[in-house]
Amino acid sequence: MRSVTVFFILLMTLGVMAQPAKNEKAEAYNKIIQTGTATEKTALMHELLQGLKTAKTEEPYSTAINLLQRLGFKNQADSVLKKAEKRFPKGALARTSFVNERFYKAETTVAKEKIYRQILQKWPVKNFPGSEITYDYMSGSLATDFAKEGNTEKAIYYLHNLNERFWRGNGYIPVGKLVLEAGDTATAAALFKTALEDAQYYATLPEDQKDNKARFAAMGYPGAVSAYVDILVGQGNYKEALDYIEQGMKLAPELNDGFLVSYYKSLAGLQRNLEAYNELSKIYKKGNFEYEASLKDLYVKLNGSETGFDRHIASLKQALLGDIRTHIKGIETDRAAPGFKLVNMEGVAVSLADLKGKVVVVDFWATWCQPCIRSFPGMKASQEMYAHDKDVQFLFIDTWEKVDDYKEKVAAFIKKNNYPFEVLFDDAATAGTNPTLADQFLVKGIPAKFIIDKEGSIRYALMGSSSNVEYIKMEMKEMIEAARLPRKK
Structure with missing residues (x-):
């Protein structure tokens, strides 16, 4: 299956949704994506597919693909993409697929230049x-x-x-x-x-x-x-x-x-x-x-x-x-962490329920996210501080990847940098969730780190990250140690 460049699709979708006449519809769609029932999401999926039968331009296809992906219907999104490429062979969607599949996967610079x-x-x-x-x-x-x-x-x-x-x-x-x-x-x-x-x-x-x-x-x-x-x-x-x-x-x-x-x-x-x-x-x-x-x-x-x-x-x-301490005081929160069961790089399912009684550090990241990557030396050092502590678990959840072979790229990246991370894959196919776990955690941008206490409650929600190793170590230690203790009433 082929994937569509998220950045491009979002730009097109935002351009459409910026029109006042469509604001209300966009808000309704977002509400269903975030909190809708399975029935509501399936109904929206059928509505989007039905709407394409009268579409005369490529734009509705772009919007539908974006929404279908966010809803978790990846197979339907890929099917719409194939139809759009066939109907608009010189359009933006066909171009984006060609770029992703041919240009960025070229094995040599000479081949890449020829494709360009x-x-x-x-x-x-x-x-x-x-x-x-x-x-x-x-x-x-x-x-x-x-x-x-x-x-x-x-x-x-x-x-x-x-x-x-x-x-x-x-x-x-x-x-x-x-x-x-x-x-x-x-x-x-x-x-x-x-x-x-x-x-x-x-x-x-x-x-x-x-x-x-x-x-x-x-x-x-x-x-x-x-x-x-x-x-x-x-x-x-x-x-x-x-x-x-x-x-x-x-x-x-x-x-x-x-x-x-x-x-x-x-x-x-x-x-x-x-x-x-x-x-x-x-x-x-x-x-x-x-x-x-x-x-x-x-x-x-x-x-x-x-x-x-x-x-x-x-x-x-x-x-x-x-x-x-002043900083983390401002990012304290009190909400139940969404339950999840995700597959790791070895194909083994890891669930939050199995980790109850531990403090869990959840780090949402992607291979293309430079701020995420810059925080990893500090996160590695933080994990090493708790390497022998059975009550603390670090999970690095790969999300929002833009290419089909992301699992291979993730594994190669982790191996190359010798990161001893427990990496889980956040996508609808492996997670069995709809929408993705990042959506459920209300992630708006990555890196996003969450500290979950022993009772399964999110204590801290940290968006963004320093790149300074010692700062990250000190910050993580303060949040983890606070999450060990019962919440102050």
Whole structure:
């Protein structure tokens, strides 16, 4: 069976639902998806299929596929997709399937490039206004592949094919890092600087002019600055690096945390040791302990000895712990966890009912979700803290995957990174649930982590995650230990 790119389908569906005349119908559909009975969901499935008999355009097919997938009727969704591809062979759905099945599964870069040219010929970009990002994903993928192979010229060629400025940094920065590793600092610097300028443009737009694309691009501003500044620091251009950082902190103060590491490095390079120490202390207080040795070196430079350093470190950790406790207080909840029985990577069913009496940590994730992946080292360290505790169980629930062979991709990813995780698959076919478990947990975005107490009640619902290992460890420990205890009345 073939799957449809969720991002694309959602964009089309949202465009349809944005029309005022259809708002009420969309709300009714969502209510059935979230809380409807099996009979209501089956009735809606038949209504959607019946409606397609008079459909004259591709749009109703896209909407139906999206809704059928959310309802859990994957076979029906795949059947509708096949019909749409046959009826609209040069339409967006046929193109998306071809891209997923041929382009992204190509075994070599040469083969992928040949398929890309076929796609441009059959489905030209100009025929799909508003869908340029689909082509940018492919151009960015080709650019990265060529960069990995050392073909910088081809990599740059495909970067220049990118249409969407808001997304350009997502192609430029990964390629820039590969080019930098190959020793081409000048080319890498130019790519990083372009990404920086793009992100800065969006970060400094007036708030009333920022759409979702602008906000997405703005989030990459600190990373783009850091990538370029790291080159400047490596070249000893500390003053120029500092100018870029301070400009960024002034233009986008809400993103200041992302500038801290580059800021510290630039200040230290200019021998502004007290300021560098203060910035490094802020980094440490956020749970990033990898710079403790550098913090100690600066402390000794400022004080002449290391006397008192351990006390200072302890105070920073205590302040961090206080911040974490305040944070998790705000994500406390009290609702029964949905029961589930999901299959793991070995094909064995695991149920929540069998885990009653344990504190269960549930982490919803996907292989394409970078914030999920960035949190995994911290989650691995957290699980290892409780490796010998029989009263605590970690479950990593893979959800919202976009390709049919996701189970193989998940298994390969887990094996490659040596993660000792109990991974369960959240889909209607294996879960026997309708809708998926992520829907039942009211997940709106991933990563999403839930702490379930011994009685099966959700104590904490955490959306998003830090990437700092020590922060995650401390956060998880606070929530797990609180969930061991009876709820305060």
